[in-house]
Amino acid sequence: MKRNYLIILLLILVQTVSADGVKPTCINGIFYNLDANKKQAEVTYDWDYDGPMLENKTYKGTITIPTTVSYKGITYDVTSIGTIAFLGNYELKAVNIPNSILHIGSGAFDQCEKLQSLTIPKSVTDIEGAILNECDAITSIIVDKDNKFYDSRNNCNAIIHTATNELIQGCQNTVIPNTVTRIGNYAFAFISTLTSIDIPNSVTNIGDHAFRNTGLKSLVLPNSVIYLGDAAFFSCKNLTSVTLSESLENLPSESFEQCNITSITIPASVESIDNFVFHANNNKINIYIESPTPPSINNNAFNQKFWGWQFATIHVPVGYKDVYQSSDTWKDFTIIDDVVIPESVTGISTLTSNHSTQSNNIYTLSGKRLSAPRKGINIINGKKINLK
Numbered sequence: 001m002k003r004n005y006l007i008i009l010l011l012i013l014v015q016t017v018s019a020d021g022v023k024p025t026c027i028n029g030i031f032y033n034l035d036a037n038k039k040q041a042e043v044t045y046d047w048d049y050d051g052p053m054l055e056n057k058t059y060k061g062t063i064t065i066p067t068t069v070s071y072k073g074i075t076y077d078v079t080s081i082g083t084i085a086f087l088g089n090y091e092l093k094a095v096n097i098p099n100s101i102l103h104i105g106s107g108a109f110d111q112c113e114k115l116q117s118l119t120i121p122k123s124v125t126d127i128e129g130a131i132l133n134e135c136d137a138i139t140s141i142i143v144d145k146d147n148k149f150y151d152s153r154n155n156c157n158a159i160i161h162t163a164t165n166e167l168i169q170g171c172q173n174t175v176i177p178n179t180v181t182r183i184g185n186y187a188f189a190f191i192s193t194l195t196s197i198d199i200p201n202s203v204t205n206i207g208d209h210a211f212r213n214t215g216l217k218s219l220v221l222p223n224s225v226i227y228l229g230d231a232a233f234f235s236c237k238n239l240t241s242v243t244l245s246e247s248l249e250n251l252p253s254e255s256f257e258q259c260n261i262t263s264i265t266i267p268a269s270v271e272s273i274d275n276f277v278f279h280a281n282n283n284k285i286n287i288y289i290e291s292p293t294p295p296s297i298n299n300n301a302f303n304q305k306f307w308g309w310q311f312a313t314i315h316v317p318v319g320y321k322d323v324y325q326s327s328d329t330w331k332d333f334t335i336i337d338d339v340v341i342p343e344s345v346t347g348i349s350t351l352t353s354n355h356s357t358q359s360n361n362i363y364t365l366s367g368k369r370l371s372a373p374r375k376g377i378n379i380i381n382g383k384k385i386n387l388k
Contacts, residue, residue, distance in 0.1 A: 027069045041076035060091040067100040099123040122146040129168045130186035136193045138171040178202045221245040273297040288315040294327040
């Protein structure tokens with residue numbers, strides 16, 4: 001839940017307090033942690049603000065961070081924007097970041113509800129991620145083209161870690177480039193104005209909490225996605241339609257908790273469904289499972305009190321109703337065998353990877369036609385073949 005996330009941020013805040021308890025220094029309206037030994041300054045929050053930390057009103061309008069500041073005869077280079085430095089400054093509209101900044105801490109601009117754009121200068125070498133949670137007004141994210149560590153390629157309105165092709169921060173206007181391979185932890189979290197997103201088939205990994213508490217209405221995960229993080233779509237309350245990747249092997253904890261999904265197809269590739277995946281889903285849900293073998297399911301995958309049998313109908317492959325009804329984890333659900341897979345049979349043959357399989361009739365268990373068999377279970381000429 002959002003509250004839990006804010007508690008985590010408060011814990012981070014406590015950890016940022018220096019060992020000697022020295023409070024930040026205010027210079028020309030901006031608070032800094034000063035390191036006299038290194039002669040470096042870090043932009044930080046106002047410790048002395050008389051109000052809730054999560055409703056900070058220190059910074060308003062446009063803030064221009066200088067490259068240097070002077071205090072008691074010492075000149076400091078401003079090299080960092082600290083963890084939660086601008087958290088909760090609801091009236092902050094713009095922050096001009098100088099080319100002296102090397103580091104931006106996690107949650108740096110969280111809950112800056114009126115912040116409309118962010119430009120990352122070429123000097124930045126390290127961004128901890130999750131820097132714009134609940135920044136619903138953000139429509140533009142630009143990384144200086146001369147930055148060697150991050151980029152916003154193709155005018156994508158996002159921050160991408162160049163070396164790894166990981167998108168670490170997006171906004172409501174982000175267009176994910178087809179060179180991105182991972183969507184990072186909390187990359188879009190708490191951006192309620194994000195109502196749709198196209199995930200290209202270059203993406204193989206979606207991190208923890210990546211889209212939690214967003215305004216997404218529908219979701220299509222391309223078959224390139226092989227990993228989904230915990231709570232990736234937690235509390236997307238407008239989410240009703242979901243198409244999963246046929247490469248997923250696991251639905252992780254809380255992945256679709258507190259959504260409003262009415263129908264979802266579980267591909268044959270999925271072998272396990274973890275805690276709270278569909279917990280507190282507010283609709284009766286039809287779940288179409290494409291695997292003849294019942295995937296394992298945690299007891300708490302649905303509502304903990306009622307499990308799921310009172311609000312979930314399970315659709316399984318034709319002829320496999322008895323298999324599911326004999327499974328301890330599925331037997332109490334309403335089960336309908338109306339999912340069609342191509343010419344499925346009960347026997348599974350085994351072949352080695354170098355065995356010749358000359359055929360034009362090759363399918364996955366979910367019915368997707370293949371040009372050649374792949375490792376795992378294939379349907380070849382109406383027979384299940386396990387290719388090793």
